[in-house]
Amino acid sequence: MTKHGRMFHGLSDELLASDVMARFEGKVNLVFTSPPFPLNTKKKYGNETGDEFVRWLAAFGPLLKKMLAPDGSIVMEMGNSWVPGAPVMSTLALKSLLAFQEENELHLCQEFIWNNPARLPSPAQWVNVERVRVKDSFTRLWWMSAVEKPKANNKKILQEYSPAMKDLLKRGTYNAGSRPSEHRIGEKSFLTDHGGAIPSNVLTISNTYNNDPYQVYCREQEIQPHPARMPIELAKFFIKFLTDPGDLVLDPFGGSNTTGAAAEDLGRYWISIEAQEDYIAGSKGRFNGHLLESD
Structure with missing residues (x-):
């Protein structure tokens, strides 16, 4: 817990449907999140696999929509996945985003691309070994809303x-x-x-932090860092663009709580949900000097 926010431990679908979150319904100005990617293999951070992921993600729509303020937004990051054993991209990421948007009657306000030029070459077999593909260095972010003109102001993100x-x-x-x-x-x-x-919808941000406070804290506390972290600048871009100071930001798949840390730095209130206790423990390293004694 900090002055501006709190991270809850539990399954996001259960917590979002519980009385714990009822007091925040209709008050969230931005849902900014990166759900576990629709990979074809199971990871420690609890991703669903294959077409089951499409159904699983779409089912979060009603839970997140009821949390939104009338002019609120949902921004969802989604990485790519590949067909196992073949140099062929899977369409699961696109299917997942489309199903979430269409089944929940959301407007696609704009698509963004986050390009990470520092990303390691992958998939390694096809890029490094057989040399038949180039490295996959981008993820999509879909900005969605229940209304056509949600709160937004590009004057706050000028470059x-x-x-x-x-x-x-x-x-x-x-x-x-x-x-x-x-x-x-x-x-x-x-x-x-x-x-x-005015910036473009292609955001080039390197993700190369090896000695930031989060990773230093995890090493000192012997905590395994979250394996799929985004740069805090990416979260700050959308928080500045789509919210005002004092607004409320929600991340239902908190991970290492990049969203919460970005909101805290920018003077926004925030709520984060995470199912893995060790990720919550590690996330405390993002809030040096901001954690309340009761946390």
Whole structure:
């Protein structure tokens, strides 16, 4: 427990349907989560396998929708999987996202791609050994909502202008007029300084932290770190984009609690649910100085 949030131990489907979460219904501004990926093999963190995962994930829709504020969002990260023993990608990830979105009557506001250039080459057999594929370095994030226009503001996630744009703003002039695409660029279209550039839906963020406080804490406490952690910058991007300070963020598959730590840093309230006690124990390393004595 921290000043802004709390991590609950238990199965997320059971807790979301219980009286424990009833007081948060209709108050969650953002569900940001990365469910166990639909792999074709069982992992320690409790993933379902094959088509059973599609049904399992879709069943969370009603539980999560009832938690949302009227203008709230669900952002779900989903990695890729491969057909066992073959250099062929599985479509389970796409089927899972589509089933979750369609069966729960959610709007797909936008698809994002997280590209991790530091990811190790995989699948190793096809990339490193036989050399018949390139490394799989991205995951999808689907931004969904029960309404067409959920709360969002891209002014809160502006990026630094490129050197070329900074030079253009300094010069105050450029080649206006028609383009081969038949677009016509006005004389002042790009001369207003908005404080930064609007980011694209492809987010390139390396995940290379070996000595961050979380991993140091896990080593010191002899706790096995969660094997599928995302960079905190990824969670912060969506929390800043889709919520305001004081809003409530929920992660039903907390893992190492990256979402909670990002929300805490940004002054948002948060709730996280995790079934593995050792992952909860390790997550305390993300909150140095923020944990309350009663935790």
